[in-house]
Amino acid sequence: MARRFSWVLLGAAGLSGLASLGWAQGVPERRPAPIGEGAACANLVIERSVTKYCVSSVLKQDSVVNRFTYGPENLFDRDDRTAWVEGAPGHGIGEWIIIEFDGLRQVKAIEINNGYNKEQELYLKNSRVKEIKLEFSDRRYRRSTVALKDSGAPQPIALPNEPVLAYWVKLSIESVYPGMKFEDTAISELHVVSEPVRP
């Protein structure tokens, strides 16, 4: 693993947490999360840990129905009836979600509920993610594209074949299963299983 990377060498002090993960030779790069001004964000607070979910765009509320919202908070509310829906023209290719932790964490798993799962009809009318691009705060992890099933059931997003230490993760829509009616891509839930790393 380490052979692929040129590590930032640090003194041994303060690296015990990383050493336990086999990362004794360096710490991950802390690159600012590329969250632009147009992004919409919501905080997931669990105990004292704050995880920020930001999305590149949000579908506007339906002017007729005007009851449903499609913001980033829908990604972590544990409710399949709510979804983040991108608000870009077309199917939202290139639209993204950034999940930013409040410190360095080891990412163990990422799980997604694809599509708008409120009803089967809505699922089919809206687009689902077919391929998603993964990027981490540390450039030493290669960007990877992961294929997703056309299913609203929880499914894992494959991670790199190595321990992933990250301050944030970015997921970008690369391709979709097109909706039968709307060019709007939806995700009902997105969760990262992670543990804090405290050097």
Ligand SMILES: [Ca+2]
């Ligand atoms: Ca939801």
